Every structure is written in structure tokens, then in C-alpha cells.
Amino acid sequence: KCRLIACEEAWTIPEVAAELQKVARSPTQSLDKLLVKGIYDADHDTSGYGKMNFLHGLLDVEEQRLPQMDEYGVDMHLLTLTAPGVQMFDADTATELAALANDRLAEICAKRPTRFAGLGSFAPHSPKRAAKEVERVMGELGLNGLIVNGHTNGDYFDDYRFWPIFEAAEALDATIYIHPRGPSDTLKGPLQDYAMDSAMWGYGVEVGTNMLRMMASGVFDRFPKLRICVGHMGEMVPFFIWRINFMNSRAQKVGRAPKTQRSMEEYFKDNFVFTTSGVEDPLALRYAIDRMGIDNVIWAIDYPYQPMKPAVDFIENFVCTDAERHALCHGNAERVFHIA
Numbered sequence: 001k002c003r004l005i006a007c008e009e010a011w012t013i014p015e016v017a018a019e020l021q022k023v024a025r026s027p028t029q030s031l032d033k034l035l036v037k038g039i040y041d042a043d044h045d046t047s048g049y050g051k052m053n054f055l056h057g058l059l060d061v062e063e064q065r066l067p068q069m070d071e072y073g074v075d076m077h078l079l080t081l082t083a084p085g086v087q088m089f090d091a092d093t094a095t096e097l098a099a100l101a102n103d104r105l106a107e108i109c110a111k112r113p114t115r116f117a118g119l120g121s122f123a124p125h126s127p128k129r130a131a132k133e134v135e136r137v138m139g140e141l142g143l144n145g146l147i148v149n150g151h152t153n154g155d156y157f158d159d160y161r162f163w164p165i166f167e168a169a170e171a172l173d174a175t176i177y178i179h180p181r182g183p184s185d186t187l188k189g190p191l192q193d194y195a196m197d198s199a200m201w202g203y204g205v206e207v208g209t210n211m212l213r214m215m216a217s218g219v220f221d222r223f224p225k226l227r228i229c230v231g232h233m234g235e236m237v238p239f240f241i242w243r244i245n246f247m248n249s250r251a252q253k254v255g256r257a258p259k260t261q262r263s264m265e266e267y268f269k270d271n272f273v274f275t276t277s278g279v280e281d282p283l284a285l286r287y288a289i290d291r292m293g294i295d296n297v298i299w300a301i302d303y304p305y306q307p308m309k310p311a312v313d314f315i316e317n318f319v320c321t322d323a324e325r326h327a328l329c330h331g332n333a334e335r336v337f338h339i340a
């Protein structure tokens with residue numbers, strides 16, 4: 001029996017849920033509003049927002065989550081404050097609620113250290129205080145890395161203002177998990193209809209765009225040891241990596257893109273790992289392993305947005321070698337997220 005560590009497992013606290021309800025009732029133009037309203041304010045004026053009953057599963061750790069982990073043989077959940085995290089709040093509220101969520105998460109992990117690990121949050125729009133929180137998360141709180149959800153107020157991670165956060169994470173060998181959120185106001189255009197704002201399409205576009213901006217801008221020349229994790233089988237990038245590499249190197253030759261020390265494919269292989277969250281497709285997984293290398297692929301459920309049993313069945317039925325199975329199911333997670 002292979003140890004199973006699921007690495008994109010969503011969770012929240014009542015204080016963040018309450019603040020997101022305020023966002024849901026505010027006149028925000030953010031595309032996250034469709035999802036936030038559907039989850040955190042569904043019973044209030046639900047016109048067009050689609051009620052989705054995830055809140056109980058997000059708040060819960062021991063009532064339903066842990067018994068299901070026992071029933072299906074999932075040893076650990078790597079818990080992450082669910083998207084959009086604290087990033088829709090003002091910088092002060094975001095900083096305070098990230099620290100509160102991190103304290104609560106450390107308590108959960110301390111109480112059941114063989115069942116739960118956790119990624120700490122921060123407020124990207126207060127980068128200096130965020131860098132301090134990264135140090136507290138990895139030091140005093142003893143958590144396993146960081147989580148952030150795509151853009152913040154429309155800014156992406158090629159923007160030098162975020163670099164104090166990368167500096168702290170790189171120095172502490174702390175992996176930053178870039179989870180999706182709805183596309184930014186400048187990206188959202190035709191993504192506002194047909195539920196394309198979130199998991200079906202907009203999430204992949206949002207994170208994929210962030211990843212490419214980081215790679216193409218030379219962030220990893222500045223922070224060569226920085227490790228980023230993304231979910232959802234690499235947010236479409238693995239399947240497009242040949243074309244991304246070819247077209248970026250041509251763009252560099254003709255001066256359309258800045259010169260970088262390494263190629264896009266090298267940055268993706270050297271500085272990224274990705275999980276299988278929400279893509280339970282054996283063909284996609286086999287391609288991703290063969291294309292990007294087994295050491296870069298990590299199993300995840302994406303609970304409670306994905307039901308637990310099908311995700312366990314998916315990985316247990318996946319055809320692979322024993323070495324691949326150990327890497328996928330726990331070995332890579334233990335290395336990347338410092339799990340004993």
C-alpha cells in the first residue's frame with residue numbers, strides 16, 4: 001500500500017468566509033464574484049450566480065474530511081486556504097486574515113501531524129509584510145510552503161514589487177503554490193460567460209498566463225532556486241511546452257521578448273512542479289510524466305471541489321511503475337513540501 005499524500009486540498013476559516021460574503025455583497029467587478037457569491041452568499045439574491053454547496057466541506061477537517069480519508073486510504077491532506085484567499089480584501093485585512101488562517105492551520109497540523117500538512121497564505125499586495133509572514137510560516141509555524149491565488153489587483157508575478165516574497169521563499173526553500181482565481185479585470189473579456197470564469201477554463205488561462213510571464217521575464221534568472229507548484233496538470237502548459245519554447249526563443253532572437261539565461265522548457269522543468277488536481281485523465285497524466293519527468297508530478301484531489309473517492313481510484317488504477325507510483329503518491333510531495 002502506497003502512502004497517499006493529496007496536495008491541493010482546500011480549506012477555509014469562518015472569518016475569511018464572512019469577509020468573502022461582504023465581497024459577494026459589494027459592487028466589485030472582479031470575475032471571482034460569480035464563484036464567491038455561489039459559495040459564500042448563495043441564499044442571498046442568487047440571480048445568475050449558481051449556488052454551490054462547498055462551504056461546509058471547506059470549513060470541515062474532522063467531521064467529514066478525516067473519516068473519508070480513513071475510508072479511502074488517504075494518509076494526508078496538504079491543506080491550503082481556498083481561492084481567492086485573502087487577495088480580494090484590502091492589504092491590511094488581507095495581512096491580518098492570512099496570519100489568522102496560518103495560525104489555525106498550524107494548530108490543525110500540530111494536532112494531527114501524520115494526517116495534515118499545510119501551506120501558509122500571505123497578502124501579495126503588502127509584499128514586505130508578506131515576506132515576513134513567509135518567514136513566520138516556515139519558521140515558528142513549521143508549515144510546509146506557501147499558497148497564493150494568481151493575480152493580485154491585476155498584477156502578475158513578473159512584477160518586481162512581489163520579489164521580496166520570492167527572495168524569502170527561495171532562501172527558505174519554501175515552494176510557492178500558485179493556485180487559480182478568476183481572470184483579472186484586464187484578462188476577463190470573453191471569459192465572463194458560460195461558467196468559463198473559473199475551473200472549466202478561466203483558471204487555466206489565468207495561472208498559465210502568470211507562469212509564462214514569470215518564465216519569460218527572467219524571474220528565475222533572479223531567483224534560480226525558487227520553486228513554484230501549480231495544479232490542474234500544469235494548467236495546460238505541459239501540453240503546449242514545445243510551442244511555447246519554440247515561439248519564445250524566436251521572439252528573443254528578434255527582440256520581441258527579453259533575453260533569458262535558460263529556455264522556457266528549462267525553467268518549467270527546473271523551477272516548477274505540478275499536481276494532478278481536478279484532471280483525472282490517465283492519458284494526460286502519462287503524457288505529463290513522459291514530457292516533464294516523474295519528479296515534477298504530484299498527486300492531488302482538489303477536495304472538496306472534487307470528490308475524494310474518484311480521485312483515489314484514479315491514481316490507484318493508473319498504470320505506472322512502482323517507482324513512479326511512489327513518486328506520484330508521496331515521494332515528490334515529501335521532497336517539495338518538506339513532509340516527514
Ligand SMILES: COc1cc(C(=O)O)cc(C(=O)O)c1
Pocket residue numbers: 035082083084198199278302305306
Ligand atoms: C476556489 O473555488 C474552486 C471551485 C472549483 C469548482 O469546481 O467550481 C474548483 C476549484 C479548483 O479547481 O481549485 C476551485
Ligand SMILES: [Mn+2]
Pocket residue numbers: 008010179231277302305
Ligand atoms: Mn484547487
